[in-house]
Amino acid sequence: MxxxxxxxxxxxxxxxxxxxxxxxxxxxxxxxxEKFYFDELAVMSDELGLGITLEERKRQVGMSHQDFQRSLQMWAARGGYGELTGDEAEDIYNRWAAGRPRPYxxxxxxxxxxxxxxxxxxxxxxxxxxxxxxxxxxxxxxxxxxxxxxxxxxxxxxxxxxxxxxxxxxxxxxxxxxxxxxxxxxxxxxxxxxxxxxxxxxxxxxxxxxxxxxxxxxxxxxxxxxxxxxxx
The missing domain is CATH 3.40.50.1000 (HAD superfamily/HAD-like)
Structure with missing residues (x-):
């Protein structure tokens, strides 16, 4: 070496x-x-009426994709989108994010x-x-x-x-x-x-x-x- x-x-x-x-x-x-997604969640919450709290956003930092899907399911139900599967809830997130460039x-x-x-x-x-x-x-x-x-x-x-x-x-x-x-x-x-x-x-x-x-x-x-x- x-x-x-x-x-x-x-x-x-x-x-x-x-x-x-x-x-x-x-x-x-x-x-x-992490900070980019943290701020992005606040904007999505306001635009889609999901009521995501500050503490909920903090808990997403470093969270697994599987657990993030479960969070999306919870927020979707809270926002009146019904009881969705993880993939269905993530699809709402992906469609919302599609028009927002991510400057990696x-x-x-x-x-x-x-x-x-x-x-x-x-x-x-x-x-x-x-x-x-x-x-x-x-x-x-x-x-x-x-x-x-x-x-x-x-x-x-x-x-x-x-x-x-x-x-x-x-x-x-x-x-x-x-x-x-x-x-x-x-x-x-x-x-x-x-x-x-x-x-x-x-x-x-x-x-x-x-x-x-x-x-x-x-x-x-x-x-x-x-x-x-x-x-x-």
């Missing part, structure tokens, strides 16, 4: 990266979509592309495990110029339940062929942190203070994705 390079007392000192693979979450880590490239968090490239250069494997649907993952990565930088790419829709259930991470480890202790994951939400810990991974949280939740379950907290390269 190629060493990371750091400066210490004006000398260049090689420092090996401590993990063989890094598993990235997407929303909130690669792209700052503008939401790319600083340093992500450079950090992933540096990990590749060090021989560290880089995977992605997101609760979002696979089609959405691919749209985001393509818009941000990251389509070929993660392998494997795993979506929570492949499982009965995604984060905080650890199955998505356990599956990713199986595909990588690596034990949990050889890998870390980069998360931001309570759900993602819990999933990573339950899978036995070292959990590094990108600092998030806008939604009122605690990241105390993480092993370490970093301010920017690029700070990952300084982890020892």
């Amino acid at each position: 190629c060493p990371a390079i750091i400066e210490r007392n004006e000398r260049i000192v090689p420092m090996p990266f401590p993990f063989k693979a890094v598993i990235f979450d997407m929303d909130g880590v690669i792209v700052d979509t 490239a503008q939401l790319l968090n600083p340093g992500v592309r450079e950090t992933v490239s540096a990990l590749h250069d060090m021989g560290v494997r880089v995977a992605l495990a997101s609760s979002s649907p696979l089609a959405n993952i691919r749209d985001v990565l393509a818009a941000c110029g990251l389509a070929d930088m993660f392998d494997p790419i795993v979506s929570g829709e492949q499982f009965h339940q995604s984060k905080p259930d650890p199955e998505i991470y356990l599956h990713t480890l199986d595909v990588l062929g690596l034990p949990a202790e050889a890998c870390c994951c980069i998360e931001d939400s309570v759900y993602g942190i819990a999933a990573g810990r339950a899978a036995g991974l070292t959990v590094i949280a990108k600092r998030e203070e806008r939604f009122g939740f605690s990241q105390e379950g993480a092993d370490r907290i970093i301010d920017q994705v690029s700070d990952l390269l300084n982890v020892k």
